[in-house]
């Protein structure tokens with residue numbers, strides 16, 4: 001029981017929180033957000049995890065970046081977009097949730113291939129977890145989990161005794 005709890009906590013601990021976020025350059029090139037690139041093919045070869053970022057590098061005088069619904073993505077419809085990500089043309093978007101995200105360029109360029117769908121998922125458990133050791137990059141979280149583990153251990157031992 002206690003072992004199970006500790007394992008469960010460690011799996012939680014080794015997922016999203018402690019992974020180094022990755023910056024994905026959309027399209028992979030210098031100007032990453034441009035027409036006539038198959039961004040679907042690009043996205044197929046990337047793994048997107050919660051906490052990662054997308055980088056859109058583009059000519060802001062011509063293109064924009066909008067987060068849209070799936071239906072708008074399918075129809076290349078830039079009206080009623082969800083978020084306007086366009087700033088200076090070197091713009092970053094945080095993938096904060098485990099869900100699909102849909103982006104397109106308005107102004108007609110979506111029809112020239114400036115659209116991409118990205119499926120952010122929770123990072124898989126660390127293949128080699130080092131339980132109960134403070135790891136680089138997440139000391140505060142490990143302290144928090146230490147307390148959770150202690151509480152769970154107390155609960156488990158009282159359950160065993162009771």
Ligand SMILES: *[C@@H]1O[C@H](CO)[C@@H](O)[C@H](O)[C@H]1NC(C)=O
Nearest residue numbers: 037038039040041042044113
């Ligand atoms: C882009 O690549 C995907 C996956 O390889 C393919 O299914 C699709 O037909 C391509 N689209 C275009 C417009 O070439």
Ligand SMILES: *[C@@H]1O[C@H](CO)[C@@H](O)[C@H](O)[C@H]1NC(C)=O
Nearest residue numbers: 064066084085086087088106
């Ligand atoms: C998006 O934001 C940029 C920068 O604030 C602005 O110039 C542009 O007009 C906006 N685009 C849309 C479609 O609202």
Ligand SMILES: *[C@@H]1O[C@H](CO)[C@@H](O)[C@H](O)[C@H]1NC(C)=O
Nearest residue numbers: 021051053092093094095096
């Ligand atoms: C994206 O995440 C970074 C680091 O977690 C944070 O500093 C930044 O403010 C976030 N940006 C937005 C737009 O949420």
